[in-house]
Amino acid sequence: MKRTLLIIAALLFTAAVYAQIPGGQQRNNALPPPLPSRQVSGIVKDSTDNTVPGAVVKLVSTHDTLSTATNADGIFIFKSVKMNIFTITVTSLGNAPYVKKFQMNDAVPRLTLDPVILKGSSTMIKEVVINGTPTITYKPDTMQYRATDYKVRPNATLDELLKKMEGMEVGSDGSLTHQGQAVTKVKLNGKDYAGGDVAQAIQNLPADIIEYAQVIDDYGDQAARTGIKTGDPTKTLNVTTKADRSVGTTARLIGQAGNYDQYNANIFAQRINANQQLGLIGNFRNAITGIQSTAARGLGGGGGGNPGTTKSLQPLSLNYRDQYSPKVQVVSSATYNFSDNTSTSDSYGTRYNNFGNNIFKRNGDFKNNRNGRSATFELDYQIDSLNYLQVTPSYNYSTSETFNDSFSDNVNDYTQTGHGFEHQTVTGTTSSKTPNTNYGLIAFFNHRFKKPRRNFSFQASYNHTDSESNGETVSLTNNYADATTNNLLLSQSAHLLTYKTNNADALRGSMTYSEPLGQFSQFEFNGQVNRNSHDTKNATDSILTAGGVKETNLNFNYITTETNLNFNYRYNGSKVNLSLGTTLKPYSIEGTKFNNTIGANVNSSLYNFRIIPLFRFAYSWSRTQRFTLNYNGNNAEPAFDQIQPFTDKTDPNNYVTGNPNLRAGLTNNITATYNNYFPNSRFNLSFNGNATFYTDQVASNTTQIFVPIPGSTQQRTIRDITYVNISGARSYGGNYNISKQLADRRYNIAINGGVNYGYSINMNQGQTYHQTSWNFNERFGPRINPSDNVEINPFFGTSLTKTFSTAENSPSSKAVNNSFGLDGRFYFLKTFQVHYDASKNFTTQTSSVTGIPTLNNSPLLINGGFQKEFGQKRSFTLTFDVNDILHQANPLTQTVSATGITNTVTSTKSRYFLVGFRLNLQKWSGRPTRNGRTMQRRGDGSFIYN
Numbered sequence: 001m002k003r004t005l006l007i008i009a010a011l012l013f014t015a016a017v018y019a020q021i022p023g024g025q026q027r028n029n030a031l032p033p034p035l036p037s038r039q040v041s042g043i044v045k046d047s048t049d050n051t052v053p054g055a056v057v058k059l060v061s062t063h064d065t066l067s068t069a070t071n072a073d074g075i076f077i078f079k080s081v082k083m084n085i086f087t088i089t090v091t092s093l094g095n096a097p098y099v100k101k102f103q104m105n106d107a108v109p110r111l112t113l114d115p116v117i118l119k120g121s122s123t124m125i126k127e128v129v130i131n132g133t134p135t136i137t138y139k140p141d142t143m144q145y146r147a148t149d150y151k152v153r154p155n156a157t158l159d160e161l162l163k164k165m166e167g168m169e170v171g172s173d174g175s176l177t178h179q180g181q182a183v184t185k186v187k188l189n190g191k192d193y194a195g196g197d198v199a200q201a202i203q204n205l206p207a208d209i210i211e212y213a214q215v216i217d218d219y220g221d222q223a224a225r226t227g228i229k230t231g232d233p234t235k236t237l238n239v240t241t242k243a244d245r246s247v248g249t250t251a252r253l254i255g256q257a258g259n260y261d262q263y264n265a266n267i268f269a270q271r272i273n274a275n276q277q278l279g280l281i282g283n284f285r286n287a288i289t290g291i292q293s294t295a296a297r298g299l300g301g302g303g304g305g306n307p308g309t310t311k312s313l314q315p316l317s318l319n320y321r322d323q324y325s326p327k328v329q330v331v332s333s334a335t336y337n338f339s340d341n342t343s344t345s346d347s348y349g350t351r352y353n354n355f356g357n358n359i360f361k362r363n364g365d366f367k368n369n370r371n372g373r374s375a376t377f378e379l380d381y382q383i384d385s386l387n388y389l390q391v392t393p394s395y396n397y398s399t400s401e402t403f404n405d406s407f408s409d410n411v412n413d414y415t416q417t418g419h420g421f422e423h424q425t426v427t428g429t430t431s432s433k434t435p436n437t438n439y440g441l442i443a444f445f446n447h448r449f450k451k452p453r454r455n456f457s458f459q460a461s462y463n464h465t466d467s468e469s470n471g472e473t474v475s476l477t478n479n480y481a482d483a484t485t486n487n488l489l490l491s492q493s494a495h496l497l498t499y500k501t502n503n504a505d506a507l508r509g510s511m512t513y514s515e516p517l518g519q520f521s522q523f524e525f526n527g528q529v530n531r532n533s534h535d536t537k538n539a540t541d542s543i544l545t546a547g548g549v550k551e552t553n554l555n556f557n558y559i560t561t562e563t564n565l566n567f568n569y570r571y572n573g574s575k576v577n578l579s580l581g582t583t584l585k586p587y588s589i590e591g592t593k594f595n596n597t598i599g600a601n602v603n604s605s606l607y608n609f610r611i612i613p614l615f616r617f618a619y620s621w622s623r624t625q626r627f628t629l630n631y632n633g634n635n636a637e638p639a640f641d642q643i644q645p646f647t648d649k650t651d652p653n654n655y656v657t658g659n660p661n662l663r664a665g666l667t668n669n670i671t672a673t674y675n676n677y678f679p680n681s682r683f684n685l686s687f688n689g690n691a692t693f694y695t696d697q698v699a700s701n702t703t704q705i706f707v708p709i710p711g712s713t714q715q716r717t718i719r720d721i722t723y724v725n726i727s728g729a730r731s732y733g734g735n736y737n738i739s740k741q742l743a744d745r746r747y748n749i750a751i752n753g754g755v756n757y758g759y760s761i762n763m764n765q766g767q768t769y770h771q772t773s774w775n776f777n778e779r780f781g782p783r784i785n786p787s788d789n790v791e792i793n794p795f796f797g798t799s800l801t802k803t804f805s806t807a808e809n810s811p812s813s814k815a816v817n818n819s820f821g822l823d824g825r826f827y828f829l830k831t832f833q834v835h836y837d838a839s840k841n842f843t844t845q846t847s848s849v850t851g852i853p854t855l856n857n858s859p860l861l862i863n864g865g866f867q868k869e870f871g872q873k874r875s876f877t878l879t880f881d882v883n884d885i886l887h888q889a890n891p892l893t894q895t896v897s898a899t900g901i902t903n904t905v906t907s908t909k910s911r912y913f914l915v916g917f918r919l920n921l922q923k924w925s926g927r928p929t930r931n932g933r934t935m936q937r938r939g940d941g942s943f944i945y946n
Contacts, residue, residue, distance in 0.1 A: 034084065034106035041077040042113035043936060044070050044090055049243050050146065050211070051075075052092050052118060053137070053623065061086035073939045081111075090116050112946075115934060134679035136166065137623045139939075140577060141217040141233070143167075143178075143675065147210040148242075151745065151785075153827075154208070154874055155920040157252075158239065161207040164748070164783065166677075166684040166739040174199020178215045178235055179686050180735045180754065185218065187238040188277065190940030194317050195333050195374070198237070200281050204252055204268035206922065209245035212941070214238040221390065225446050226457045228512045228524045229579075229616075230566055232632065232669075240941025243934075247273050248924030256879065256916030260909050261309075262286055264916070274928035274935055274943040275323035282316035289343060290907035292861065292889040306366065307907035308343025315372075326945040331378040338371035345406075346905040354765050354808040355414040355704065358900075364406030372398035390444040399435040406430075411483055412717065419706055420715055423483055428475030432498075436467040440506075453516040461508045469500040479709055479716055489712045495543035502536045520573050524581070526566040533559045534591075534640075540650065552650055558591025558604075558640045568614060579616035585609065585635055587664060595646045604643050608664040610635060624677040629670075636665035638698045642723045655705075655720045663725050666695040682741040689734035696725040701763035724763060731758045746785045753778035762807075769807040776800045789828065795821035795839075813896045818842045831869040838862040845896040859888040867918075877918040884910040 040059065044052045051074025059066040061083035070076045084106035090098040095118035104111050135149040150164040159176075162168045167179040176183040176198050186193050186201035194200040217233035218224075254266035263286050270279040290307035315337030323329045348361035374396040381389045406429075412422040440463035447456045473496045481487035510528040517523055538554035568581030590605035612633035620626040641648075644658030673688040705718040735754030741747065758773045777799040784792040797819045804812045823837030840860045865881035889910035895902045928935045928943055935943045 035109060037080045037082055038084065038104075038106075038109055038111055039077065039079050040081045040086070040104075040111045040113065041075065042088075042116055044074045044076065044092070044116045044118065046095060046118050047120060050148065052095070055090055055092035055095075055118070058089040059086050060089070073937075088113070088116070090118065092118055095120060112936070115936075134624050134677060135682070136677040136679075136684060138620065138626045138675055138677075139623075140618065141219075143215045145213045145215075147207070147213055147239075149745065151788075152207045153788075155877075156207040157203055158205040158207055158210060158213075159202040161210060162202060162213065164745075165213065166748075166750070167686055167737045167752075170202070174203050176202060176237065178237075179688060179737055180752075181235050183215065183235045183237050185234065185236045187236060187940075189240055189275070190238060190938065190942040191321055191331050191378075192333070193277075194279070194281055194319060195315075195335050195376070197315075197317070200283070200314075200317065201239075202237075204266075204281060205239065205270075206250050206252070206920070209241050209250065209272075210239050211242040211245075212240045214240070214940075222444055222457060222459050222510065222512070225388065225444075226455055226512045226514065228457075228514060228526050228568070230526050230528070230564070230583075232634075238940055240937075241272060243927045243937070245272075245924055246928050246943070247926055248922065250923075251919075251921045253919040254916065256881075256914040258914035259912050260288055262288065262912060262914060264914065274930075275321065275329065275945070277319065277321040279319040280317070281319075283314045284312075285314070286311045288907060288909050288912060289341070291883070291910045292859065292893070292906060305341075306343035306345045307905070307909075308341060308366075310339055310341045312339040313337050314339075323943075323945055327382045329380040331380070332376060334373075334375040336371075336373045339369070341366070341368045347902055349900055349902040351900040352810050353704075354767075355412070355417045355419050357413055359411045359413070360409065362406065362408045364404055366405075367403045368400065369402075370398065370400045372396065386448045386450070388446040390442075392442040392444075394438075394440050394442075396438040397436070399433070401431075401433045403431045404429065420713075421482070422715065422717060423480040424716065425478050425480070425485065426475055428473065430471065430473045432469060432471035434467065434469045436465065438463065438465045440464065451516070453514060453522055455512070455514045457512045459508075459510045461506075463506040465502070465504040465506075467502045467504075469498070469502075471498045472496070473498070479714065481712070481714060489714050490709045490716070493545060497541040497543070498539070499541075500536065500538045502534060504532065504534045507531045514570075517569075521569065521571045524566070524568040524570055524579075526564070526568070528562075528564040530562045531559065533557070552596055553594045554596075554650060555601075556591060556593035556640065558589060558593075560587070560589045560637070562587045562635075562637075566614065575620050577616070577618040577620075579614065581614040583612045583614055583633075585612060587635060587637060589637065589640060589643070591640060593640070593644055596648075596650065597646065602644065602646055604640070604645060604658070604660060606638065606643050606660075606662065606664070608635065608637070610664075610666065612666075624679060625675065627672075627674045629672045631668070631670050633669070634667045636667055636698065638662045638664065638723065642698060647720075653718055655718060657720065657722045659723045662698060662723060663696045665697045665725070668693040668695070682745070684737070684739045686737040687734070688736075690732070692731045694729040695727045697727065697729055697761070699724055699726045699762055701766060703765055726761045726763070726768070729759060729761045731756070733757065746787075748783040750781050750783070751779070752781075764807060767808075769805060769810075771803065771805040771807070771810075773803045774801070784824075790826055791824040793823050795819070795823075797821075813846065815843065815845045815896060817844075831874060833867040833869075834864070835866070836862070836864040845894065859890050860886060861889060862886055875920045877920075878916075879918060880913070880915045882911070882913040884912075887911040 044055045044057070046052050053070055053074055055070045055074070057068050057070060057076040059078050059081060061081070063082040064086060066078050066081065068076050068078065084104045085102070087099065087101045098116055098118055102113065135146050137144045145165050147161060150161055152161050152164070159170045159174065162176065163170050169177045183198055185196040186198050188201070188205070214237070216236045216238055218236040219229040219231065219233050223229045249271050251270070252266070252268040254264065256264040265284045267280065267282050270277065287310055289305040289310050313336070315335040317333055317335040319333045321329070321331045343366050344364070345366065346363040351358040351360065374394070376392065376394040378390065378392045383389060407425070407427050409425045415421055440461060442459065442461040444459040445457065449455065473494065475494045477492045478488055479490040481489050508528065508530045510526065513525045515523045535557040536555065538556070540552040540554065542550040542552065544550055563586045565584040566581060568579055571578040587608045588606065590603070592601040592603050594600070595602045613631065615631040618626060618628045641656070642658055643660050643662050645660040647655055647657040649655050670691045671688065674686070676685045677683070701722045701724050703720045703722070705720055706715045707718055708715050733754065733756040735752065737750070737752040739748060739750040742749070754777055756775045759770060761768060761770045763769070777797065779795070779797040781793065781795045799817045801815045802812070819839060819841045821837070821839040825833055825835045827833050838861065840858065842858050862885045863881070863883045864885060865879065868878045870876040887910065889906070891906050891908050893904050893906055895904070930945060935945070937943055
């Protein structure tokens with residue numbers, strides 16, 4: 001009986017529990033069966049939040065024993081893990097071992113672990129300091145610097161950080177070169193920043209938010225997605241923010257004023273939240289132009305150009321980027337800029353040609369007003385795991401108004417060659433207004449097949465340009481009997497009104513396809529078609545002296561079509577990367593131009609087809625040592641004006657005769673680079689070389705025609721320009737960079753230099769001549785920081801330039817420049833700073849023509865200033881700067897070359913001062929998170945939204 005009661009009670013209890021489950025779902029809600037295998041991934045970082053490449057990761061379970069190493073971004077992946085309960089062990093030199101047991105959901109196919117944080121080992125040898133990652137690493141097409149290894153002062157900007165990095169050279173104007181090559185664009189966390197403007201980005205971004213600085217050989221967005229590269233890359237700087245500096249706001253405000261009505265106002269504000277960015281940048285200034293700058297590292301000075309002033313807004317830009325979901329991201333920017341330049345020009349010198357010497361002097365006043373506005377928008381849509389779409393519309397408008405009042409005096413002494421004597425002066429004014437509108441759209445689609453490395457992409461673009469140029473020219477040309485202006489032989493006046501409109505449409509379509517051939521190899525195809533059409537209406541009204549107007553029609557239109565078909569075999573091994581292929585390049589240009597001589601349109605056309613090989617090779621011994629060798633060839637098509645079958649005599653002093661039999665030129669480029677960074681020694685070696693060979697290069701042949709002046713024995717000169725193909729020109733070059741850092745990077749020894757050789761072939765008076773040039777340069781620039789309060793950066797450089805020419809009466813020339821410089825800063829009393837830069841040049845220029853004086857231009861230029869910081873975080877700073885303290889910037893500079901000597905007058909307003917303030921504000925609120933988890937990152941710094 002008791003047993004029966006127990007059974008009944010158990011049944012009732014079971015029924016009560018069962019009743020709590022909604023009806024009909026007890027079997028449908030059963031847990032899914034465990035998966036037979038799963039993917040496990042994660043990321044390894046050190047205690048400073050830097051990723052750790054090369055760490056050994058082991059996964060052990062009852063049925064698994066797996067091992068791998070983290071990649072260049074510190075990421076590890078195990079693809080076929082049989083058990084959901086496993087132990088992860090991570091070891092890396094210089095860090096304590098990491099061991100942890102995990103019990104995960106057995107029904108999830110992809111498991112992402114929390115970041116593995118390694119801690120420094122307490123048993124390390126005291127003298128050995130290794131943090132697991134070298135400061136400089138080399139990836140395919142990328143050189144990466146770990147920014148946290150370089151020490152800068154609080155509130156420093158990115159340009160100050162870059163100056164400390166091996167191979168980087170930063171100019172005072174914000175220009176950036178890397179190992180001798182110009183960096184043309186900037187990205188922040190993988191996306192264009194500040195419209196790509198290099199100066200705006202590096203002079204404003206705070207240095208302490210930067211984790212990595214990457215210099216990339218950029219082949220474009222399509223190549224970045226597909227891996228199929230064509231054409232020549234550009235140098236791009238991509239900076240990634242630290243994880244704990246990726247949520248917050250930073251702002252920088254600068255205000256300065258000085259003598260000669262100078263002022264400088266700068267605003268920078270940036271809000272960052274993972275992939276979300278909102279920024280405002282602007283620089284409004286009035287600066288002096290035409291001032292010599294210090295030679296040391298390109299520092300100091302007030303800008304180049306002719307003596308004068310430039311008021312500008314450079315540019316005011318608003319940047320926005322946001323990731324709305326894991327699939328949708330937008331990037332946009334809008335800019336506005338203007339400049340108002342007023343300047344004077346004054347130069348004189350001697351030119352040499354086949355007939356004798358030309359002595360000249362020129363001067364004038366110049367005014368130019370420009371303004372522009374632009375906007376771009378990029379939509380990135382990850383349709384699904386296999387399909388991606390990017391759409392990028394853009395708009396740009398600019399206008400320019402110029403006015404030039406000029407005078408030139410030319411004396412041509414050709415008596416020794418039997419062509420007499422000519423003295424001509426030209427006085428005139430020119431003015432123009434040129435508005436330009438441009439808009440376009442780029443659409444890019446990429447499809448990844450389920451088969452790994454099989455990929456298809458398509459990109460199409462359309463661009464339309466409307467431009468106008470309306471101008472007026474008034475000139476008076478006088479010819480005299482001798483070197484004075486007392487005996488006038490002929491006077492000619494001209495009054496021209498020009499009206500020009502140009503409508504251009506550019507269509508481009510490209511397709512890529514890659515097919516894997518093996519584990520490391522694949523076949524690649526890239527086809528491109530570019531079609532450009534131009535419709536130009538160009539009319540000139542000549543206001544006749546006797547009254548009336550003579551109309552001249554210069555209308556023309558033409559279409560160019562260029563096709564590139566690339567077939568390529570590519571091998572991507574762990575150390576070797578090889579691309580070998582060929583490019584088919586058909587090209588055509590055809591159109592019509594009005595010939596005023598016969599009063600009718602004349603047709604012109606040119607067709608060209610070439611097969612050009614393609615070769616790229618890279619070998620990486622390790623992440624810090626690589627060698628690359630590349631070859632590519634490019635067509636250099638003649639311009640439409642150069643293939644006209646008639647002589648254009650619109651300009652009575654310059655005739656232009658086209659050549660319908662011109663061929664497209666071919667440029668062959670070979671480049672080689674070698675980079676090696678020794679992490680333990682902090683020693684860096686970089687070498688690069690290049691060779692260029694030209695075939696069928698389009699060159700001009702200028703013939704001087706001597707026309708008698710009526711009623712005189714004197715004559716005047718008319719230039720007749722024709723075009724020819726010339727082969728045989730070539731150039732070679734190479735440079736090196738060696739740097740060694742000591743005492744925890746307090747001392748950096750840098751030596752760099754190079755040699756360049758050029759051999760060009762030209763024609764004059766129907767005769768071929770060549771010009772040879774050599775340039776040698778060496779620079780030694782150590783950076784010394786014996787303490788946190790002292791920066792001393794001496795600079796020693798020497799260069800030699802020699803030119804030779806086989807042209808008649810053309811002299812050889814040699815210029816030797818030895819430069820010495822010193823710049824740095826001293827910090828004292830915690831909040832005071834004194835900065836300085838100085839340079840001294842010893843320049844000697846000589847020419848093979850005797851009796852021609854040369855100028856030894858060797859000023860001592862010294863700039864300096866001081867700063868005082870205020871506040872607990874030293875966020876407010878008062879500044880004072882002075883340029884050319886000794887007032888030695890020469891008002892006259894001289895250039896000597898194989899074709900002559902030119903003396904140029906520069907600005908006398910070289911000594912000036914600026915006083916002002918700088919305000920830096922920052923507030924950060926931690927690391928980006930999503931769904932309660934810290935967000936992971938890609939190698940370019942962008943965050944992954946899951």
